Amino acid sequence: MIALAQSTFAIIVVIALFGLFVLMLMGSFMRARRNSAALVTTPQRPGGVPAPPPAAPKARAVLSRRDFFRGGLLTSLMVFAAQFGGASLAFLWPNLKGGFGALITLPDNLDTIKNQIQQQRQPYYFGAGRFYLELYTGDGANTEYAGLISNNLMAIYQKCAHLGCRVPFCEQSQWFECPCHGSKYNKAGEYQLGPAPTGLSHFAVKVDGSTVKVDTSNIVPGPPRGTNTIHQSPEGPFCVGGAAGG
Numbered sequence: 001m002i003a004l005a006q007s008t009f010a011i012i013v014v015i016a017l018f019g020l021f022v023l024m025l026m027g028s029f030m031r032a033r034r035n036s037a038a039l040v041t042t043p044q045r046p047g048g049v050p051a052p053p054p055a056a057p058k059a060r061a062v063l064s065r066r067d068f069f070r071g072g073l074l075t076s077l078m079v080f081a082a083q084f085g086g087a088s089l090a091f092l093w094p095n096l097k098g099g100f101g102a103l104i105t106l107p108d109n110l111d112t113i114k115n116q117i118q119q120q121r122q123p124y125y126f127g128a129g130r131f132y133l134e135l136y137t138g139d140g141a142n143t144e145y146a147g148l149i150s151n152n153l154m155a156i157y158q159k160c161a162h163l164g165c166r167v168p169f170c171e172q173s174q175w176f177e178c179p180c181h182g183s184k185y186n187k188a189g190e191y192q193l194g195p196a197p198t199g200l201s202h203f204a205v206k207v208d209g210s211t212v213k214v215d216t217s218n219i220v221p222g223p224p225r226g227t228n229t230i231h232q233s234p235e236g237p238f239c240v241g242g243a244a245g246g
């Protein structure tokens with residue numbers, strides 16, 4: 001919802017800026033046309049008698065100083081609008097094409113994803129959506145994770161609950177281990193060690209037939225410290241040492 005609101009806001013700002021610049025540009029053109037029309041209008045004497053043709057036309061400045069500054073200002077604003085619009089589109093592009101912040105349909109089907117998790121002994125990672133899919137067999141499917149799990153698939157946000165580093169999965173320990181300050185989470189993303197205040201956040205998984213979708217528009221905060229619904233001890237040496245307790 002928050003990501004959607006940001007997207008909508010950025011689109012509105014871009015459209016408003018673009019409209020403003022178009023209006024300014026049109027106003028400038030209309031003023032320029034009015035000025036040139038006034039110059040070519042034949043002057044008339046009182047009573048409607050046409051005035052004699054003017055003598056030799058005076059040499060006119062090609063561009064006045066005011067026009068020069070106005071043109072410079074308009075050009076600067078248009079360059080700014082183009083840069084801002086481009087940056088906004090680049091920022092929104094993943095959302096516009098169904099990446100992080102949207103309801104994502106995975107390219108692999110349910111069986112493929114489950115088989116990959118089991119055979120490779122690590123979660124299915126989907127970088128464009130910034131999440132892992134893991135098989136969940138704990139006892140929190142209808143409590144801590146109600147509405148988030150489907151067909152035993154759980155989606156875990158890759159962002160560390162401490163300061164936001166991307167948390168990789170350690171094949172040796174079978175836990176998620178943050179390389180930044182050593183926070184560690186079990187397979188379900190539940191806090192185990194280190195400075196993180198909570199477990200990893202989650203997304204809702206929706207399975208429709210064999211199609212798997214993950215709703216990354218709503219980040220569900222991780223469960224508090226002490227939550228342990230899968231009771232998984234580390235299954236080997238840690239990948240990241242120096243976990244600070246606390």
Ligand code: FES
Nearest residue numbers: 160162163178181
């Ligand atoms: S950011 Fe992960 S432990 Fe600090």
